[in-house]
Amino acid sequence: MRRARTRRADLYCAAAAAALLGLAVAVPPLVGGQWRQNVFAGAAPLFGSWLPHVGWGSGPSVVIAVAVVVYGPPLAARLPWRRLLLVTWLTALAWAFALAMVDGWQRGFAGRLTTYHEYLYEVGGVDDIAAMVRGFAGRILDFQPDSWTTHVSGHPPGALLVFVLADRVGLGGGVWASVLCTTVGCSAAVAVVVTLRALGSEQRARAAAPFLALAPAAIWLAVSADALFAGVTAWAVALLALALAPDGRNPLLAFGSGVLFGFGLFLNYGLVLMAVVAGAVVAVRGVRGVWPAVVGVVLVVVAFAAAGFWWWDGYQLVVQRYYQGIATDRPVSYWVWANLAATVCAVGLASAAASSRIPAGLALPSPTEVRANLSGALKNWRTDVDPAALLAVAGLAAILLADASLLSKAETERIWLPFEIWILAATALLPRSTARVWLAVQALGTLLVAHLILTSW
Secondary structure (H helix, E strand, O other): OHHHHHHHHHHHHHHHHHHHHHHHHHHHHHHOHHHHHHHOOOEOOEOEEEOOOOOOOHHHHHHHHHHHHHHHHHHHHHOOHHHHHHHHHHHHHHHHHHHHHOOOHHHHHHOOOOOOOOOHHHHOOOOOHHHHHHOOHHHOOOOOOOOOOHHHHOOOHHHHHHHHHHHHOOOOOHHHHHHHHHHHHHHHHHHHHHHHHHOOOHHHHHHHHHHHHOOOOHHHHOOOHHHHHHHHHHHHHHHHHHHOOOOOOOHHHHHHHHHHHHHHHOOOHHHHHHHHHHHHHHHHHOOOOOHHHHHHHHHHHHHHHHHOOOHHHHHHHHHHHHOOOHHHOOOHHHHHHHHHHHHHHHHHHHHHHHHHHHHHHHOOOOHHHHHHOHHHHHHHHHHHOOHHHHHHHHHHHHHHHHHHOOOOOOOHHHHOHHHHHHHHHHHHHOOHHHHHHHHHHHHHHHHHHHHHEEEOO
Protein backbone atom coordinates (compact mmCIF):
# COMPACT_ATOMS: atom_id res chain seq x y z
CA MET A 1 0.00 0.00 0.00
CA ARG A 2 2.77 2.44 0.93
CA ARG A 3 4.66 1.61 -2.27
CA ALA A 4 1.52 2.28 -4.33
CA ARG A 5 1.02 5.65 -2.62
CA THR A 6 4.64 6.60 -3.30
CA ARG A 7 4.36 5.73 -6.96
CA ARG A 8 1.14 7.72 -7.23
CA ALA A 9 3.04 10.66 -5.77
CA ASP A 10 5.63 10.21 -8.53
CA LEU A 11 2.88 10.43 -11.14
CA TYR A 12 1.29 13.47 -9.50
CA CYS A 13 4.61 15.35 -9.52
CA ALA A 14 5.25 14.45 -13.15
CA ALA A 15 1.70 15.51 -14.06
CA ALA A 16 2.16 18.84 -12.26
CA ALA A 17 5.36 19.50 -14.23
CA ALA A 18 3.62 18.56 -17.49
CA ALA A 19 0.75 20.91 -16.61
CA LEU A 20 3.18 23.75 -15.94
CA LEU A 21 4.79 23.16 -19.33
CA GLY A 22 1.43 22.95 -21.08
CA LEU A 23 0.34 26.22 -19.48
CA ALA A 24 3.56 27.94 -20.56
CA VAL A 25 2.98 26.78 -24.14
CA ALA A 26 -0.68 27.83 -24.16
CA VAL A 27 -0.50 31.28 -22.55
CA PRO A 28 1.29 33.33 -25.27
CA PRO A 29 -1.09 32.35 -28.10
CA LEU A 30 -4.11 32.88 -25.83
CA VAL A 31 -3.00 36.35 -24.74
CA GLY A 32 -1.75 37.39 -28.16
CA GLY A 33 -1.13 40.98 -29.25
CA GLN A 34 1.90 43.03 -28.31
CA TRP A 35 2.36 41.04 -25.10
CA ARG A 36 2.90 37.87 -27.12
CA GLN A 37 5.37 39.61 -29.43
CA ASN A 38 7.35 40.85 -26.43
CA VAL A 39 7.86 37.28 -25.25
CA PHE A 40 10.47 37.05 -28.04
CA ALA A 41 10.42 33.26 -28.23
CA GLY A 42 8.57 31.63 -31.09
CA ALA A 43 8.25 28.30 -29.29
CA ALA A 44 7.85 29.71 -25.78
CA PRO A 45 8.81 28.70 -23.18
CA LEU A 46 11.70 27.36 -25.29
CA PHE A 47 13.83 29.69 -27.37
CA GLY A 48 13.31 28.58 -30.94
CA SER A 49 10.54 28.17 -33.47
CA TRP A 50 7.93 25.53 -34.16
CA LEU A 51 9.18 23.55 -37.16
CA PRO A 52 8.37 19.84 -37.42
CA HIS A 53 11.35 18.24 -39.15
CA VAL A 54 13.53 15.15 -39.43
CA GLY A 55 17.20 14.83 -40.22
CA TRP A 56 20.21 12.53 -40.37
CA GLY A 57 20.14 12.21 -36.60
CA SER A 58 16.51 11.07 -36.35
CA GLY A 59 17.16 7.36 -36.85
CA PRO A 60 20.30 7.16 -34.68
CA SER A 61 18.67 9.13 -31.87
CA VAL A 62 15.76 6.68 -31.76
CA VAL A 63 18.15 3.71 -31.78
CA ILE A 64 20.23 5.20 -28.94
CA ALA A 65 17.11 5.94 -26.92
CA VAL A 66 15.76 2.40 -27.31
CA ALA A 67 19.16 0.90 -26.45
CA VAL A 68 19.48 2.94 -23.25
CA VAL A 69 15.89 2.22 -22.19
CA VAL A 70 16.32 -1.54 -22.71
CA TYR A 71 19.94 -2.10 -21.67
CA GLY A 72 20.85 0.98 -19.62
CA PRO A 73 19.67 0.00 -16.11
CA PRO A 74 21.07 -3.56 -16.05
CA LEU A 75 24.37 -2.50 -17.60
CA ALA A 76 24.75 0.38 -15.15
CA ALA A 77 24.19 -2.03 -12.29
CA ARG A 78 26.89 -4.53 -13.30
CA LEU A 79 29.57 -2.79 -15.36
CA PRO A 80 32.97 -2.28 -13.68
CA TRP A 81 33.16 1.26 -12.33
CA ARG A 82 35.62 2.79 -14.81
CA ARG A 83 33.89 1.15 -17.73
CA LEU A 84 30.58 2.55 -16.50
CA LEU A 85 32.01 6.06 -16.52
CA LEU A 86 33.33 5.63 -20.07
CA VAL A 87 30.07 4.15 -21.36
CA THR A 88 28.05 6.92 -19.71
CA TRP A 89 30.19 9.60 -21.35
CA LEU A 90 30.22 7.99 -24.80
CA THR A 91 26.47 7.42 -24.69
CA ALA A 92 25.85 11.01 -23.67
CA LEU A 93 28.05 12.18 -26.55
CA ALA A 94 26.31 9.96 -29.08
CA TRP A 95 22.87 11.04 -27.83
CA ALA A 96 23.74 14.75 -27.96
CA PHE A 97 25.35 14.53 -31.41
CA ALA A 98 22.44 12.54 -32.84
CA LEU A 99 19.97 15.12 -31.54
CA ALA A 100 22.05 17.92 -33.06
CA MET A 101 22.06 16.12 -36.39
CA VAL A 102 18.27 16.12 -36.45
CA ASP A 103 18.76 19.76 -37.50
CA GLY A 104 21.51 18.84 -39.98
CA TRP A 105 25.31 19.14 -39.99
CA GLN A 106 25.59 22.87 -40.61
CA ARG A 107 22.47 24.13 -38.87
CA GLY A 108 22.62 21.68 -35.98
CA PHE A 109 26.35 21.37 -35.28
CA ALA A 110 29.06 22.98 -37.39
CA GLY A 111 27.46 26.42 -37.72
CA ARG A 112 25.83 26.82 -34.32
CA LEU A 113 28.67 28.85 -32.76
CA THR A 114 29.57 30.93 -35.83
CA THR A 115 26.65 33.37 -35.93
CA TYR A 116 26.95 37.09 -35.27
CA HIS A 117 25.82 36.81 -31.65
CA GLU A 118 28.30 34.07 -30.73
CA TYR A 119 31.87 34.03 -29.42
CA LEU A 120 33.60 32.92 -32.63
CA TYR A 121 32.51 36.13 -34.34
CA GLU A 122 34.91 38.05 -32.08
CA VAL A 123 37.82 35.58 -32.07
CA GLY A 124 39.42 36.91 -35.24
CA GLY A 125 39.56 40.44 -33.83
CA VAL A 126 41.57 39.46 -30.74
CA ASP A 127 45.20 40.12 -31.70
CA ASP A 128 46.44 40.74 -28.17
CA ILE A 129 44.98 38.54 -25.43
CA ALA A 130 46.30 40.69 -22.60
CA ALA A 131 44.81 43.82 -24.16
CA MET A 132 41.50 42.00 -24.69
CA VAL A 133 41.22 41.12 -20.99
CA ARG A 134 42.41 44.57 -19.89
CA GLY A 135 39.91 46.43 -22.05
CA PHE A 136 37.09 43.91 -21.83
CA ALA A 137 34.83 45.84 -19.44
CA GLY A 138 35.01 48.98 -21.59
CA ARG A 139 33.26 47.18 -24.45
CA ILE A 140 30.39 45.57 -22.53
CA LEU A 141 27.75 48.29 -22.90
CA ASP A 142 25.84 48.45 -26.17
CA PHE A 143 25.42 51.30 -28.66
CA GLN A 144 29.11 52.11 -29.00
CA PRO A 145 31.33 51.43 -32.02
CA ASP A 146 33.33 48.60 -30.44
CA SER A 147 30.63 46.93 -28.31
CA TRP A 148 31.04 43.19 -27.90
CA THR A 149 28.44 40.98 -29.55
CA THR A 150 25.56 39.65 -27.44
CA HIS A 151 27.10 36.55 -25.92
CA VAL A 152 30.58 37.97 -25.44
CA SER A 153 29.27 41.07 -23.70
CA GLY A 154 26.99 39.02 -21.47
CA HIS A 155 29.80 36.93 -20.01
CA PRO A 156 33.16 37.58 -18.35
CA PRO A 157 36.29 37.39 -20.55
CA GLY A 158 37.04 33.76 -19.66
CA ALA A 159 34.40 32.52 -22.10
CA LEU A 160 35.91 34.35 -25.07
CA LEU A 161 39.39 33.46 -23.85
CA VAL A 162 38.65 29.73 -24.19
CA PHE A 163 37.76 30.05 -27.86
CA VAL A 164 40.65 32.40 -28.58
CA LEU A 165 43.13 29.94 -27.04
CA ALA A 166 41.56 27.05 -28.94
CA ASP A 167 42.00 29.04 -32.15
CA ARG A 168 45.64 29.75 -31.26
CA VAL A 169 46.46 26.05 -30.93
CA GLY A 170 44.87 25.24 -34.28
CA LEU A 171 41.36 24.29 -33.16
CA GLY A 172 39.58 27.26 -34.68
CA GLY A 173 36.25 27.39 -36.48
CA GLY A 174 32.76 26.22 -35.80
CA VAL A 175 33.38 22.47 -35.93
CA TRP A 176 36.17 22.44 -33.34
CA ALA A 177 34.28 24.85 -31.09
CA SER A 178 31.22 22.60 -31.23
CA VAL A 179 33.32 19.50 -30.53
CA LEU A 180 34.88 21.23 -27.52
CA CYS A 181 31.56 22.35 -26.03
CA THR A 182 29.80 19.05 -26.64
CA THR A 183 32.66 16.89 -25.37
CA VAL A 184 33.17 18.86 -22.17
CA GLY A 185 29.44 19.41 -21.66
CA CYS A 186 28.59 15.72 -21.93
CA SER A 187 31.32 14.88 -19.45
CA ALA A 188 29.15 16.61 -16.83
CA ALA A 189 27.08 13.41 -16.74
CA VAL A 190 30.17 11.51 -15.61
CA ALA A 191 31.01 14.20 -13.06
CA VAL A 192 27.59 13.83 -11.42
CA VAL A 193 28.01 10.04 -11.25
CA VAL A 194 31.47 10.46 -9.71
CA THR A 195 30.13 12.94 -7.16
CA LEU A 196 27.33 10.64 -6.06
CA ARG A 197 29.79 7.82 -5.44
CA ALA A 198 32.27 10.12 -3.69
CA LEU A 199 29.49 11.20 -1.33
CA GLY A 200 28.95 7.62 -0.30
CA SER A 201 26.39 6.05 -2.62
CA GLU A 202 27.66 4.02 -5.55
CA GLN A 203 24.17 2.54 -5.82
CA ARG A 204 22.68 5.97 -6.50
CA ALA A 205 25.49 6.76 -8.93
CA ARG A 206 24.76 3.63 -10.95
CA ALA A 207 21.01 4.25 -10.87
CA ALA A 208 21.45 7.81 -12.16
CA ALA A 209 23.92 6.95 -14.94
CA PRO A 210 21.38 5.92 -17.64
CA PHE A 211 19.25 9.01 -16.95
CA LEU A 212 22.29 11.29 -17.18
CA ALA A 213 23.44 9.62 -20.40
CA LEU A 214 19.96 10.09 -21.90
CA ALA A 215 19.38 13.56 -20.47
CA PRO A 216 16.89 15.81 -22.31
CA ALA A 217 19.43 18.60 -21.71
CA ALA A 218 21.50 16.98 -24.47
CA ILE A 219 19.54 19.12 -26.95
CA TRP A 220 21.43 22.15 -25.57
CA LEU A 221 24.62 20.34 -24.58
CA ALA A 222 25.12 20.13 -28.36
CA VAL A 223 25.84 22.82 -29.16
CA SER A 224 26.17 25.78 -26.77
CA ALA A 225 28.94 27.39 -24.79
CA ASP A 226 26.82 26.85 -21.69
CA ALA A 227 27.53 23.14 -22.13
CA LEU A 228 31.21 23.94 -21.67
CA PHE A 229 30.38 25.93 -18.54
CA ALA A 230 28.33 23.00 -17.20
CA GLY A 231 31.19 20.58 -17.74
CA VAL A 232 33.81 22.77 -16.08
CA THR A 233 31.75 23.44 -12.97
CA ALA A 234 30.45 19.87 -12.72
CA TRP A 235 34.02 18.62 -12.49
CA ALA A 236 34.76 21.33 -9.91
CA VAL A 237 32.06 19.78 -7.73
CA ALA A 238 33.25 16.22 -8.44
CA LEU A 239 36.85 17.05 -7.52
CA LEU A 240 35.68 18.70 -4.33
CA ALA A 241 33.70 15.61 -3.36
CA LEU A 242 36.71 13.39 -4.08
CA ALA A 243 39.04 15.72 -2.20
CA LEU A 244 36.92 15.60 0.96
CA ALA A 245 36.58 11.82 1.05
CA PRO A 246 36.47 10.56 4.65
CA ASP A 247 39.25 8.02 4.05
CA GLY A 248 41.76 10.78 3.30
CA ARG A 249 41.64 14.47 2.39
CA ASN A 250 43.42 15.39 -0.84
CA PRO A 251 44.68 19.01 -0.93
CA LEU A 252 45.73 18.77 -4.59
CA LEU A 253 42.26 17.72 -5.73
CA ALA A 254 40.72 20.42 -3.55
CA PHE A 255 42.99 23.04 -5.12
CA GLY A 256 42.08 21.80 -8.61
CA SER A 257 38.42 22.07 -7.69
CA GLY A 258 38.94 25.65 -6.54
CA VAL A 259 40.71 26.58 -9.77
CA LEU A 260 37.78 25.20 -11.80
CA PHE A 261 35.24 26.99 -9.58
CA GLY A 262 37.27 30.18 -9.92
CA PHE A 263 37.51 29.90 -13.69
CA GLY A 264 33.77 29.21 -13.79
CA LEU A 265 33.22 32.67 -12.31
CA PHE A 266 34.89 34.09 -15.42
CA LEU A 267 32.90 31.93 -17.82
CA ASN A 268 29.47 33.07 -16.66
CA TYR A 269 28.51 35.55 -13.93
CA GLY A 270 25.64 33.33 -12.86
CA LEU A 271 28.01 30.51 -11.96
CA VAL A 272 28.63 32.19 -8.63
CA LEU A 273 25.48 30.21 -7.70
CA MET A 274 27.45 26.98 -8.04
CA ALA A 275 28.47 27.79 -4.48
CA VAL A 276 25.11 26.27 -3.53
CA VAL A 277 26.05 22.90 -5.05
CA ALA A 278 29.54 23.10 -3.57
CA GLY A 279 27.92 23.89 -0.23
CA ALA A 280 25.91 20.67 -0.45
CA VAL A 281 29.14 18.69 -0.76
CA VAL A 282 30.71 20.52 2.17
CA ALA A 283 27.56 20.00 4.25
CA VAL A 284 28.01 16.24 3.91
CA ARG A 285 31.79 16.08 4.24
CA GLY A 286 32.54 19.04 6.54
CA VAL A 287 34.78 22.07 6.08
CA ARG A 288 38.03 20.39 7.06
CA GLY A 289 40.21 20.22 3.95
CA VAL A 290 38.29 22.88 2.02
CA TRP A 291 40.94 25.61 2.35
CA PRO A 292 42.97 24.56 -0.77
CA ALA A 293 39.78 24.98 -2.83
CA VAL A 294 39.31 28.48 -1.42
CA VAL A 295 42.93 29.26 -2.32
CA GLY A 296 42.32 28.04 -5.87
CA VAL A 297 39.29 30.31 -6.31
CA VAL A 298 41.14 33.33 -4.90
CA LEU A 299 44.16 32.80 -7.16
CA VAL A 300 42.00 32.78 -10.29
CA VAL A 301 40.16 35.95 -9.21
CA VAL A 302 43.48 37.66 -8.41
CA ALA A 303 44.96 36.57 -11.76
CA PHE A 304 42.10 38.15 -13.72
CA ALA A 305 42.24 41.27 -11.56
CA ALA A 306 45.97 41.57 -12.19
CA ALA A 307 45.28 41.21 -15.91
CA GLY A 308 42.90 44.16 -15.71
CA PHE A 309 39.41 42.69 -15.26
CA TRP A 310 37.54 42.98 -11.96
CA TRP A 311 34.57 40.60 -11.78
CA TRP A 312 32.22 42.91 -9.87
CA ASP A 313 32.73 45.80 -12.30
CA GLY A 314 31.93 43.51 -15.20
CA TYR A 315 28.82 42.19 -13.48
CA GLN A 316 27.43 45.68 -12.89
CA LEU A 317 28.00 46.61 -16.53
CA VAL A 318 26.36 43.39 -17.72
CA VAL A 319 23.22 44.22 -15.73
CA GLN A 320 23.07 47.53 -17.60
CA ARG A 321 23.69 45.80 -20.94
CA TYR A 322 20.97 43.27 -20.18
CA TYR A 323 18.35 46.00 -19.96
CA GLN A 324 19.64 47.70 -23.11
CA GLY A 325 18.15 44.84 -25.11
CA ILE A 326 14.88 42.94 -25.43
CA ALA A 327 14.98 41.97 -21.74
CA THR A 328 13.37 45.32 -21.00
CA ASP A 329 10.29 44.31 -22.99
CA ARG A 330 10.06 40.63 -22.05
CA PRO A 331 7.19 40.30 -19.54
CA VAL A 332 8.33 39.27 -16.07
CA SER A 333 4.77 38.11 -15.37
CA TYR A 334 5.34 35.28 -17.87
CA TRP A 335 9.02 34.42 -17.69
CA VAL A 336 9.33 34.25 -13.92
CA TRP A 337 7.41 30.96 -14.04
CA ALA A 338 7.82 29.99 -17.71
CA ASN A 339 11.57 29.74 -17.07
CA LEU A 340 10.77 26.82 -14.78
CA ALA A 341 8.65 25.23 -17.49
CA ALA A 342 11.65 25.45 -19.83
CA THR A 343 13.69 23.73 -17.14
CA VAL A 344 11.18 20.85 -17.20
CA CYS A 345 12.11 20.34 -20.85
CA ALA A 346 15.79 20.11 -19.93
CA VAL A 347 15.49 17.76 -16.96
CA GLY A 348 12.46 15.74 -18.08
CA LEU A 349 9.37 14.44 -16.34
CA ALA A 350 11.37 11.68 -14.64
CA SER A 351 13.19 14.30 -12.60
CA ALA A 352 9.86 15.83 -11.66
CA ALA A 353 8.53 12.41 -10.67
CA ALA A 354 11.58 11.77 -8.49
CA SER A 355 11.03 15.05 -6.66
CA SER A 356 8.30 13.36 -4.60
CA ARG A 357 11.03 11.24 -3.01
CA ILE A 358 13.40 14.08 -2.18
CA PRO A 359 11.95 15.06 1.24
CA ALA A 360 12.50 11.56 2.60
CA GLY A 361 15.99 11.48 1.10
CA LEU A 362 17.00 14.67 2.86
CA ALA A 363 16.52 12.96 6.22
CA LEU A 364 16.25 16.30 8.02
CA PRO A 365 16.46 16.03 11.82
CA SER A 366 13.50 17.19 13.88
CA PRO A 367 13.71 20.49 15.79
CA THR A 368 13.70 18.48 19.01
CA GLU A 369 16.77 16.50 17.94
CA VAL A 370 18.57 19.68 16.94
CA ARG A 371 17.83 21.40 20.24
CA ALA A 372 18.82 18.35 22.27
CA ASN A 373 22.13 17.65 20.54
CA LEU A 374 23.10 19.79 17.56
CA SER A 375 26.43 18.09 16.84
CA GLY A 376 24.90 14.64 17.21
CA ALA A 377 21.98 15.53 14.94
CA LEU A 378 24.38 16.86 12.30
CA LYS A 379 26.52 13.73 12.49
CA ASN A 380 23.49 11.49 12.09
CA TRP A 381 22.19 13.62 9.22
CA ARG A 382 25.47 13.30 7.33
CA THR A 383 25.17 9.54 7.63
CA ASP A 384 21.49 9.34 6.68
CA VAL A 385 21.13 12.01 3.95
CA ASP A 386 20.78 10.70 0.42
CA PRO A 387 23.34 12.48 -1.82
CA ALA A 388 21.05 12.23 -4.84
CA ALA A 389 18.32 14.13 -3.00
CA LEU A 390 20.73 16.71 -1.62
CA LEU A 391 22.43 17.45 -4.96
CA ALA A 392 19.08 17.73 -6.72
CA VAL A 393 17.86 20.22 -4.11
CA ALA A 394 21.08 22.21 -4.48
CA GLY A 395 20.63 22.38 -8.26
CA LEU A 396 17.01 23.47 -7.87
CA ALA A 397 17.94 26.07 -5.25
CA ALA A 398 20.51 27.57 -7.63
CA ILE A 399 17.86 27.76 -10.35
CA LEU A 400 15.34 29.46 -8.07
CA LEU A 401 17.95 32.02 -7.04
CA ALA A 402 18.82 32.65 -10.68
CA ASP A 403 15.14 33.04 -11.51
CA ALA A 404 14.64 35.48 -8.64
CA SER A 405 17.45 37.68 -10.00
CA LEU A 406 15.24 38.50 -13.04
CA LEU A 407 18.42 38.42 -15.16
CA SER A 408 17.33 35.31 -17.03
CA LYS A 409 14.10 35.87 -18.91
CA ALA A 410 13.93 33.12 -21.55
CA GLU A 411 16.65 30.82 -22.90
CA THR A 412 17.05 29.28 -19.46
CA GLU A 413 16.92 25.73 -20.84
CA ARG A 414 20.42 26.57 -22.09
CA ILE A 415 21.64 29.16 -19.57
CA TRP A 416 20.85 26.97 -16.56
CA LEU A 417 22.57 23.82 -17.86
CA PRO A 418 25.21 23.97 -15.07
CA PHE A 419 22.40 23.72 -12.49
CA GLU A 420 20.01 21.45 -14.39
CA ILE A 421 22.52 18.62 -14.62
CA TRP A 422 22.39 18.30 -10.81
CA ILE A 423 18.60 18.11 -10.72
CA LEU A 424 18.91 14.98 -12.87
CA ALA A 425 20.63 13.31 -9.90
CA ALA A 426 17.14 12.94 -8.40
CA THR A 427 16.31 10.24 -10.96
CA ALA A 428 18.48 7.88 -8.89
CA LEU A 429 15.71 7.94 -6.27
CA LEU A 430 13.21 6.27 -8.62
CA PRO A 431 12.66 2.55 -7.97
CA ARG A 432 14.61 0.23 -10.21
CA SER A 433 11.41 -1.50 -11.31
CA THR A 434 10.17 1.70 -12.97
CA ALA A 435 13.51 2.90 -14.37
CA ARG A 436 12.83 1.73 -17.91
CA VAL A 437 9.40 3.39 -17.96
CA TRP A 438 10.79 6.74 -16.85
CA LEU A 439 13.74 6.47 -19.23
CA ALA A 440 11.23 5.94 -22.04
CA VAL A 441 9.31 9.03 -20.92
CA GLN A 442 12.55 11.03 -20.93
CA ALA A 443 13.50 9.79 -24.39
CA LEU A 444 10.06 10.39 -25.90
CA GLY A 445 9.87 13.94 -24.56
CA THR A 446 13.35 14.75 -25.82
CA LEU A 447 12.70 13.35 -29.28
CA LEU A 448 9.46 15.32 -29.54
CA VAL A 449 11.21 18.60 -28.68
CA ALA A 450 14.08 17.87 -31.09
CA HIS A 451 11.76 17.06 -33.98
CA LEU A 452 9.00 19.64 -33.41
CA ILE A 453 11.07 22.68 -32.46
CA LEU A 454 14.06 24.22 -34.20
CA THR A 455 16.00 25.41 -31.18
CA SER A 456 18.12 28.51 -31.56
CA TRP A 457 21.13 27.34 -29.55
